[in-house]
Amino acid sequence: MSAVSSAVAAVTTSGSGAGTAVVAGTGEAGSQVRRRRRLSPGRRLPAAPLVGPALVLVLWAAASAAGRLDPAAVPAPWTVLRTGVHLWTDGTLPNDILTSVRRAASGFAIGLAGGVLLALAAGLSRVGEALIDGTVQLNRAIPALGLIPLFILWLGIGETFKVAIIAIVVYIPIYLNTHAALSGIDSRFVELAEVQGLSRFQFVRQIVIPGALPGFFVGLRLGVTGSWLGLVVLEQINATSGLGYLMFQAQNYGQSDVILVGLVVYGIFGLVSDSAVRLIERRVLSWRRTLSN
Amino acid sequence: MAPHTEQLTRSAVRLRGLTRSFGGRTVLDGIDLDIPAGQFTALLGHSGSGKSTLLRAVAGLDHEVEGSGQLTAPERVSVVFQDSRLLPWRRVLDNVLLGTEGKEAAAKGREALAEVGLKGRERAWPSELSGGEAQRAALARSLVREPELLLADEPFGALDALTRIRMHGLLRELWERHRPSVLLVTHDVDEAVALAERVLVLEEGRIGVDVVIDRERPREEYREVLLGALGVTSDVR
Ligand SMILES: Nc1ncnc2c1ncn2[C@@H]1O[C@H](COP(=O)(O)OP(=O)(O)OP(=O)(O)O)[C@@H](O)[C@H]1O
Numbered sequence: 001m002s003a004v005s006s007a008v009a010a011v012t013t014s015g016s017g018a019g020t021a022v023v024a025g026t027g028e029a030g031s032q033v034r035r036r037r038r039l040s041p042g043r044r045l046p047a048a049p050l051v052g053p054a055l056v057l058v059l060w061a062a063a064s065a066a067g068r069l070d071p072a073a074v075p076a077p078w079t080v081l082r083t084g085v086h087l088w089t090d091g092t093l094p095n096d097i098l099t100s101v102r103r104a105a106s107g108f109a110i111g112l113a114g115g116v117l118l119a120l121a122a123g124l125s126r127v128g129e130a131l132i133d134g135t136v137q138l139n140r141a142i143p144a145l146g147l148i149p150l151f152i153l154w155l156g157i158g159e160t161f162k163v164a165i166i167a168i169v170v171y172i173p174i175y176l177n178t179h180a181a182l183s184g185i186d187s188r189f190v191e192l193a194e195v196q197g198l199s200r201f202q203f204v205r206q207i208v209i210p211g212a213l214p215g216f217f218v219g220l221r222l223g224v225t226g227s228w229l230g231l232v233v234l235e236q237i238n239a240t241s242g243l244g245y246l247m248f249q250a251q252n253y254g255q256s257d258v259i260l261v262g263l264v265v266y267g268i269f270g271l272v273s274d275s276a277v278r279l280i281e282r283r284v285l286s287w288r289r290t291l292s293n
Numbered sequence: 294m295a296p297h298t299e300q301l302t303r304s305a306v307r308l309r310g311l312t313r314s315f316g317g318r319t320v321l322d323g324i325d326l327d328i329p330a331g332q333f334t335a336l337l338g339h340s341g342s343g344k345s346t347l348l349r350a351v352a353g354l355d356h357e358v359e360g361s362g363q364l365t366a367p368e369r370v371s372v373v374f375q376d377s378r379l380l381p382w383r384r385v386l387d388n389v390l391l392g393t394e395g396k397e398a399a400a401k402g403r404e405a406l407a408e409v410g411l412k413g414r415e416r417a418w419p420s421e422l423s424g425g426e427a428q429r430a431a432l433a434r435s436l437v438r439e440p441e442l443l444l445a446d447e448p449f450g451a452l453d454a455l456t457r458i459r460m461h462g463l464l465r466e467l468w469e470r471h472r473p474s475v476l477l478v479t480h481d482v483d484e485a486v487a488l489a490e491r492v493l494v495l496e497e498g499r500i501g502v503d504v505v506i507d508r509e510r511p512r513e514e515y516r517e518v519l520l521g522a523l524g525v526t527s528d529v530r
C-alpha cells in the first residue's frame with residue numbers, strides 16, 4: 001500500500017516542476033503537508049460591499065473640506081444632505097419618488113410576467129418556440145429606447161407609454177436568460193425523468209423549472225437594472241413629474257446639489273432592488289455552492 | 294437458492310432478434326436473450342461493443358435509434374446510471390422520492406436510505422455527498438420503486454476501488470433481499486464474476502459467451518474464460 005501511495009506522490013509532484021518534486025519526495029520535511037494554493041477568493045470581508053463606497057465618500061468630504069472642489073460643480077456631501085432633507089420635508093421629494101417608483105414597478109411587473117410567460121411558452125413547446133423566439137430575437141435587435149418616438153405617437157405622452165417602454169426593457173433579458181436556461185436543460189435529467197416515470201407536468205415542475213431558475217435570476221437582475229435605466233432616460237426627456245424631471249429642472253437652474261440628491265436616490269433604488277433580488281436568489285437557490293459563499 | 298426456483302421459471306426480459314444501428318452501422322445484430330425473473334446477470338463487452346445500447350433498449354430509452362426486433366420487459370424497471378444523477382436542487386430524500394407520491398412513499402424512501410447506509414442524511418444536498426454516498430442514494434432511488442428489473446450501466450465505474458468493493462457487497466445484499474432481476478453492465482470481469490449468477494459477453498452485436506456462475510467453483514476459472522472471450526490472454530496481463 002505504501003509503495004503505491006509513494007509512487008502516486010512521485011507522479012503528482014513531478015508534474016509541478018522538478019524543484020517541488022525534490023522537496024516533497026526526498027526532503028525530511030516529507031511529513032509536512034503543504035496546503036494547495038487556494039483559488040477561490042476565500043472568506044468574505046465583513047461589510048464588504050460598503051468598503052468601496054465609504055472610501056469614496058470620505059475622499060469626497062475631505063476634498064470639499066479642503067476647498068479643492070468647485071461647490072457649484074460638486075457641492076460638499078453636507079450640502080447635498082441639507083438639500084435632500086429640505087426637499088424631503090417640503091414634500092417635493094416624496095412625491096417625485098412615489099411617481100418614479102410607481103412607473104418603474106408597473107413596467108417591471110409587466111415585463112417580468114411577460115418575459116417569464118413567453119419564455120415558458122417558447123421553452124416548453126416547439127410551436128411556441130417557432131412563434132415566439134424569432135420575434136423576440138428581432139425585438140431585441142432594436143434598442144428599446146429607440147422605440148420612444150413611435151410609442152409616444154401610439155400611446156400619447158402619459159404614463160402608459162413610459163410603463164410600456166420600461167416593460168420592454170425588462171422583458172427582453174428575462175426572456176432571453178430564462179429561455180436559454182429552459183432549453184439548455186441537461187439531457188441526462190430528461191432521461192432520469194423518463195426512467196422515473198414522471199408525467200410531463202411533473203417533469204416541467206420538478207426538473208425543468210428548478211433547473212432553469214439560475215438562468216431566470218440572471219435575467220431578473222438584468223431586468224431590474226434595465227427598469228431603472230429606462231426610467232432615468234424616460235423621465236429626463238419626456239416627463240413633467242418624477243425624479244428625472246426634478247433633476248432636469250435643477251439642471252436648468254444650475255442646482256448641482258439637487259441633481260446629486262436625485263442621483264443618490266436613484267442609487268439607493270438600484271442598490272435596494274438588487275439586494276432584494278440577491279436575497280431572494282440566495283433563498284431560492286440555497287442548494288447551490290458557488291464561489292460567493 | 295431453493296426458495297426462488299419457481300420464480301426462475303418466469304422470464305423477466307425476453308429479446309428476440311433485437312437489432313439497433315446508428316447511421317447504418319449495426320451495433321446490435323439480432324440479439325436473442327432471456328433473463329429469468331430474479332436472476333442477476335452481468336453483461337461484459339469491449340468499449341463500444343453496444344452494452345449501453347442494449348441496456349437503453351431494454352429500459353425503453355432509445356427513442357430515436359433505428360432498429361427492429363421483439364422486446365419484453367417488466368412494468369417496473371429501475372435504472373442506475375454511471376453518474377448518480379441526483380437533482381442538485383432536491384435534498385437527498387426528495388431525490389429518492391422522485392416520481393413517487395404520498396406519505397407511504399416517504400416512509401419507504403427513508404427505509405431505502407437506511408438500507409444503503411444513508412440514514413440521517415435525508416436532508417443533505419447532493420453536493421454534500423461523496424461520490425460513493427451519491428451512488429448509494431441513486432441505488433436507494435431505484436429501490437423505492439420496488440423494481441422487477443434493475444438495470445445498471447457501470448454503476449460503480451466512477452468510484453474508487455475500496456468504495457467499489459463495499460458497493461458490490463451492498464448491491465448483492467439488496468438483490469438477495471428484494472430479488473429483482475438485475476442486468477449489470479460492466480467492463481470489469483472480476484466485478485461480473487463476483488456479483489452475478491450469469492455472465493454474458495457482447496461480441497460483434499451478439500451474445501458471444503453466456504456462462505452460469507457456479508459459486509462452488511473457483512472464480513479464477515471463469516475469469517480465464519471471460520478474459521479469453523474478451524481477447525485478453527493471460528500473458529498480456
Ligand atoms: N447516440 C448515438 N449516436 C451514434 N452512435 C452511437 C450512439 N450511441 C452509441 N453509438 C455507437 O454505438 C456503439 C456502441 O455504443 P455503446 O455506448 O452501446 O457502447 P458500450 O459497450 O456501452 O461502450 P462503453 O463500455 O465504452 O460504455 C459505439 O460505437 C457508439 O459510437
Ligand SMILES: [Mg+2]
Pocket residue numbers: 344345346446
Ligand atoms: Mg456504455
